[in-house]
Amino acid sequence: MMAEKKTGLGGAPLQRREPKARKSASLVSAVRTQDESSVLYLALSEIADNPENPEARVQDVAELADSMREVGQLQPGLVVDAGEFVAEYPQHAEAVAGRAWVLLAGHRRRAAAQAAGLDTFQALRRGVARLDETVLHENVHRKALTAIEEAQAFGRVMERRGLSQRDMARHAGVSQSHVAKRLKLLKLPESLQQAVSEDVLAPAKAVKLMTDESEETLAEIGAQWADVEARPGWAHSPADIVHDARQTVARARRVEAARAKADAEGVEFLEDPPATFGQFKVYDHRLLTKKDVEAARERGDLVYAPSTSWGENVEPLAYRRSVPTSPNTPSSDGQAEQRERVKADKAATKARRAFLAETVKRKPTTAEVTRLLTMTALAGESMMSHVTGLARQLAQGAGIGPAQEIDWDWRGALADVEKASTREHLAWIITLAIWEDRIKNSHSLYLSTEDIAYLEHLTERGYVLSDFEQEKVNDARARLQEDAAEDQDSEGEQA
Structure with missing residues (x-):
């Protein structure tokens, strides 16, 4: 049986296009x-x-x-x-x-x-x-x-x-x-x-959005774009709208994660702790140790709230509903210990920053750059304004890259760096700044797998973890092992 020939728009058989049409032939002819x-x-x-x-x-x-x-x-x-x-x-x-x-x-x-x-x-x-x-x-x-x-x-x-x-x-x-x-x-x-129809958004950029963004983020970009169109006095660039939409979606996912954790453990979900406890009192209610969390659970006033850190895959935060007693009284429920942990956290941050200032002077290997860039990309992290400032300070302290003193001018000048080895060095410094900022601003009870990998990267270059940092790493690894064991048990039951 002969194969059926494909037909064109008018029913005629599809033919090969002629290699080159005569220049004199008009569209009509x-x-x-x-x-x-x-x-x-x-x-x-x-x-x-x-x-x-x-x-x-x-x-x-x-x-x-x-x-x-x-x-x-x-x-x-x-x-x-x-x-x-x-x-x-x-x-x-x-x-x-x-x-x-x-x-x-x-x-x-x-x-x-x-x-x-x-x-x-x-x-x-x-x-x-x-x-x-x-x-x-x-x-x-x-x-x-x-x-x-x-x-x-x-x-x-x-x-x-x-x-x-x-x-x-x-x-x-x-x-x-x-x-x-x-x-x-x-x-x-x-x-x-x-x-796109009004030439406000270029078709190529619109296609890139379709490739790069999730359906949720695209829907949020569309909603925010419509809001801007309805409020012409609100000056927002397309890049600003995309950034805000990503953060809105990430925030929604953090809220959902906290709500799910609260439901799974049978405790209360709290979406906005500062509004409940007060902007300046909220940290008094934060629970930073597993011991404090269990104590709050026994009292019946444990609540979970969305993480305030950038990104999506971060642990919910734990709070106590009850008003903490005075730290000078014996029944402080670990508040003195909590203040000590905050103090230790600040000291560890200071020590890491001092180490970073020295280690960035030494050129990284390609393997080190690839490892950190890959981890950063897969975790969905990016260079925000505060990260830009830290990256600029580290790079300029090491004499690497542009000399602009204003963060955004420096960031814009990065594209003009031509030497491949310098570009690679700067990319590594920027990823260090991203993870350092994440570690510093993460108030999660546990470190993530990526946080541990960042600290390991520093120790491989000679950094020595403080007792506080080592304790957090040990707790995180123990939790990861527990989660893996639970997953195996769950798979066994399903089988």
Whole structure:
């Protein structure tokens, strides 16, 4: 049995594109057939717009109208018989009712003819079987469509004709990659599609958002973009909106993690501790040790709240509902110990910073850079403003990279560093700053696997953990082992 031949938009067999078209061939001559070569002279009132085509862009036709007054219409448009059109597309019967023809190409010419006071419009007749092909060639190659309208046109034709992206690209005269990227735009939230249509957001950047961001983040970007559009006085760049959306989604995930932990342990969930305890009293309620957490659980006033650290995969924070007693009384419930831990934490931070200032002077190996960059990327960490300041101080203290004294100027100058080894050194310093900031600002009860890996990286270069840091590392490793054991037990039960 012979294989079935694929057909094009008009039902004709798909053919290889000619290597090179003659430069003198116009768009009209390229798409018309031999029996459609006679020019028709039609009354302007008899011609309806094609409902399949977006509203034509005919804002400025004064110059073309002046030309038509002088020499008449030099190039015909393209039309299809209205009856044939309705037979093929009955859903548009009302839109073209009362007209004899439907215009496929030449909207600016018709608008100019009307402005010039002409009675007739010259056009070539096309068959309805090639309508989709005609409209696509006319609009895509003459840039008559926005990127979103082009995507919608591709989508309509592909669905109606059952075409693949490859076939669609072939008949539109564009690359398959172009078709794929345009179709991706249709998955954007409505407000972002509008931004692309209005040239506020470049199509390439919109496609990158689709590639880089989760569905949740895209939806949040769309919501925030719509909010900006509704409040024009609120000056926010696209980059600001994307950053805020990422943080909003990360915050929502931290809230969900804390709520789930509270539900699993049968304790209360508290979304906003500062609002409950007071901005300056909230830290008195924080529980930093496992001993304090268990004591609060026994009293019945243990609560979990979302972490305040950047990122998503961070442990919820533990608090006590009850008001702590005076630290001078015997029944302080570990408050004195808590203050000692805070003091030890500050001392450890100071020691690490001093070590970092010296160790960054020594060039890292490629393996060290790759290890830390990989860990940073997979954890979804990034260089925020406060991290930029720390990275700049470390780099300049070691005499590495740009000399700008303002953090954002320094950050912008990083792209101009040309020497590969210096760029690699700076990338390593920046990742150190990211993890150092995370360690310093993490008020989680336990260190994460990545936090431990960062401290191990420092010890491999000669840093000595303080007793406080070693205790936290040991506690974290013990917890990870417990979690792994629980997971194995759970898998065994399911098996």
